[in-house]
Amino acid sequence: MLSLIGCMVLPFTAYGLMLGLSTEKLTRDAALIVTGDVEDVSSQWSVDNKYITTTAVVSVQQIMKGKLEQKKVRVMYMGGHVGNIVMRESDVAQLSTGEKVLLFLSPDEQESGTYRIQGRGQGKYSIGDDLIARKHGFSVDTAHEQMDITIPFETLTGKIRKYVGEQ
């Protein structure tokens, strides 16, 4: 039954394999940590027409680490849906319009003003109406670090503030 429920609530994704990242490491490595609402999501083919990327615009409510000149942040990730063709890359966090999120971000190395999600699926929490932060849709080696997969939002932000303060 749990599998069935899990299947219903998890986004459809593809999977690879990653090292598990703790909240402390995500906080330490991210240049920008924000909470906000996903306003818009659009996918497009690359210039050479060989792969698909998706750009999401997130309306920022709170900046927990880093600086941002605008109230919105552009987040890019691999994969998406253009016409009838869908590309999925393993462990990528997908964003949905209207979704409340907490994101660990790093600047995109090729496109100024655009950010990538740190640790891919691990760097995105979806915040539910129950104020529980959840992340999923990736496979990890958990031998290295203790992860916070499902955690009360307040507890998560408290941990992040603590780690930011220690830096």
Next chain:
Amino acid sequence: MSVNNNQPLRCIALLCTCSVLVLWSCSENAHGFQVSKTDGGLAIRWPTTSAGFYINPAGAPSAGLSAIQAAMQTWINVTTSNFSFVYKGQTSSTSFGQNDGSNMVCFGALVGAQYDSTLAVNTIFFNGQTGLLSDSDIKFNTNFTWATGNSPDAYDVQTIALHELGHALALDDLYESGDTAKVMYGYCDPGEIKRFLSQDDMDGITYLYPGGGTTTTTTITGSCPAEFVLGQDHPDLQQLRSLRDGLLSRSVVGHRIIQMYYNNSDSINAAIERSPVLRDAARSFFETAALVMVKKQ
């Protein structure tokens, strides 16, 4: 005499068991495997029963090429599925993650902060309307240590290749504590060796690509209780046949349900004939099963 008295109870127990199993069988993730789906809920799969992969062994550890081929062969060896990975030869191409219709496995450094913790990546392209795959690539991140022997500090190429090829088949990861022995379990540790498929892994490939073996043929011998209860011209019979042939027959568990149903059909019919309550229960069961199939379609 006592046999006759127990027959209705046995029949009810069997119908209840069938109900549970049919509902269980209708949810493929409850089998112990999970398939990738389109946003519309269609299972993603290859349009044919084979997919060719090139391998670029540059950057792989010694015997990395044969380790990947061995992983391909392990999936091919599943006798209840007719799917085949085809090794198309070595390539020097590094066109990972591109929709070029050429599937490949390669080794190389994954560049970018978002890949810092990533051991291996799998990309797939498919038609969002039909779920049919057109391209799948796998890349092992050489920023990590890979091995083909039994190195406790390195990741085993064959183990991870077997897992990633499962994704190339459109099987998803599993995370429950009872899934740890499965190749499609979503967690892996350095030094972990898992080069054989579990029954659930085999059921997964069989669900997506059934056939090819000797265990997929179901011999129907008994009379059909559904026909007995509903009548031979009832419209629900077609849905029930679709349930049998289009869904249940595509999995090992489903085959067992079909066999159990027909092997006990004479006993079921005899019990139903004697008990109006049982007849109503059976009718209700068959109508519900047909409804499940209608919703599934």
